[in-house]
Amino acid sequence: MQFKNKISPAYISIGLVFLLWFVMTTIVGVKPMFLPSIGATFSRLFESLFLAEFWKDVFSSWWRVLLAFVISFLVAYPLTIYSVINERFREGLFVVVEFFRYLPVPVFIPLTILWFGIGDMSKIVIVFLGTFAQMIPMFYNSSQLMNNKFDAFASALKWDTSKYVRKIVIPGSLPNIVDDSRICFGWAWTYLIIAELLGAENGIGYAIVRAQRYLATDKIFAFIIVIGLIGIFMDRLFIFFKKRLFKWSI
Amino acid sequence: MIKFENTDLGYPSFTALEDFSCTIARGEIVTFFGPSGCGKSTVIKNILGILRPLKGTATIDGNNAADYQKKIAYTPQDNQLLPWLNVRDNITLWQKESLLTGGDKTFEIDKILEMVQLNGRGDAMINELSGGMARRTALGRCMATSSSVMCLDEALVAVERKFRRKVMIGLRNHLKQNDITTVIISHDYEEAVFMSDRVFVLSPSPAVILNVLDINQDFKILKTKRTSDVFESTDFITACKSLIG
Numbered sequence: 001m002q003f004k005n006k007i008s009p010a011y012i013s014i015g016l017v018f019l020l021w022f023v024m025t026t027i028v029g030v031k032p033m034f035l036p037s038i039g040a041t042f043s044r045l046f047e048s049l050f051l052a053e054f055w056k057d058v059f060s061s062w063w064r065v066l067l068a069f070v071i072s073f074l075v076a077y078p079l080t081i082y083s084v085i086n087e088r089f090r091e092g093l094f095v096v097v098e099f100f101r102y103l104p105v106p107v108f109i110p111l112t113i114l115w116f117g118i119g120d121m122s123k124i125v126i127v128f129l130g131t132f133a134q135m136i137p138m139f140y141n142s143s144q145l146m147n148n149k150f151d152a153f154a155s156a157l158k159w160d161t162s163k164y165v166r167k168i169v170i171p172g173s174l175p176n177i178v179d180d181s182r183i184c185f186g187w188a189w190t191y192l193i194i195a196e197l198l199g200a201e202n203g204i205g206y207a208i209v210r211a212q213r214y215l216a217t218d219k220i221f222a223f224i225i226v227i228g229l230i231g232i233f234m235d236r237l238f239i240f241f242k243k244r245l246f247k248w249s250i
Numbered sequence: 251m252i253k254f255e256n257t258d259l260g261y262p263s264f265t266a267l268e269d270f271s272c273t274i275a276r277g278e279i280v281t282f283f284g285p286s287g288c289g290k291s292t293v294i295k296n297i298l299g300i301l302r303p304l305k306g307t308a309t310i311d312g313n314n315a316a317d318y319q320k321k322i323a324y325t326p327q328d329n330q331l332l333p334w335l336n337v338r339d340n341i342t343l344w345q346k347e348s349l350l351t352g353g354d355k356t357f358e359i360d361k362i363l364e365m366v367q368l369n370g371r372g373d374a375m376i377n378e379l380s381g382g383m384a385r386r387t388a389l390g391r392c393m394a395t396s397s398s399v400m401c402l403d404e405a406l407v408a409v410e411r412k413f414r415r416k417v418m419i420g421l422r423n424h425l426k427q428n429d430i431t432t433v434i435i436s437h438d439y440e441e442a443v444f445m446s447d448r449v450f451v452l453s454p455s456p457a458v459i460l461n462v463l464d465i466n467q468d469f470k471i472l473k474t475k476r477t478s479d480v481f482e483s484t485d486f487i488t489a490c491k492s493l494i495g
Binding site for chain 1: 322348375
């Protein structure tokens, strides 16, 4: 029992994935063209670490997703806060947001390529479209949790809505906003890779398309692992900042 | 002065108090005492302007309570302490706010902390406090304001028994020294008798005033002093019994 308790569930999950992978390639005998071995994949990943092209692809994707995410946040958060203050504004905004929220963002890729070409701008627009409409209802729900929770401030201190939002809703909802952002960042990353798969000059998505042309499945898998690792890293980064900045919420 | 004249209090679909009239003089401390759910908190909600009387008028210093613009010190039942601020900052925030609208008294925060038995805990975050400590912080936050009207909704219920009497003594002295008109909601007879000048005993809902206990008039010891030895006095015990009875 003591031995069991010492193994983190995270390691067990990772172990099971690798076990399945191993079984498929070694025991079941799936061809490397369809599923490369663990060894081939990691040796390709290791080789890639020494290639300038690899880092260029990673940083291109990184830069795009970060910029698009920040722009999306800077648009979505103020709109959300204003919709908490102004009910009529919220009604108007949410009609548009709900419309966009149900649209599959990849349908915009042909249009963004047509309008902005295959450079950074089309990717940034796709990530923006994919995340801002998700951010607004999530941020709104988190902000609403604070609304009316501290009604003594309105009734006893006679605070108006705008002061209440500044002093209570914003600081009180920030930990949840960080969590919402963490989830949205995952979507941003997904949309970026899709956009890069369908038309780009560089980036991880484009690197996967390049590898597919040469049937370099091991390279595709190496990049899939890179995407996953970046995801885990970003997730942990958000959690780290939340714990450091908002100790009171834990 | 707080005045309710021939009021029905409650919600559009539910009347909590019927034909309710009372006048609370400046600096007076009154308690509304009654069973749970009889509508005691409705009185406070009408003073704070959260609700308006269904019938009649509720006024503070001659103004409709709902339009009264000065800050009212208030301990809501759920404390409503801001978890991102520590104990001291929670208290200071309300003090600063009350000073913004003509409040002229600045109480030393350390003295307030001492009054509510939280000496040395000013830097503690709200999620580090026990239920009783959080309640005392909410009380301290109220005491630090220079509001001339104070509403204490079940303020001492969650306060630990070992601190309750000490807190009551400090609280009563503070309210009297600063001439603060205070409305207390309670179903604790000891708190009602010790803290108040008058106790309004309410019936179950829809509530009416069953009895008014004039503590200063009817119980001589309590008129002259409210110190720790009062709790053991015959007058105090008799007053408590008259509430229970």
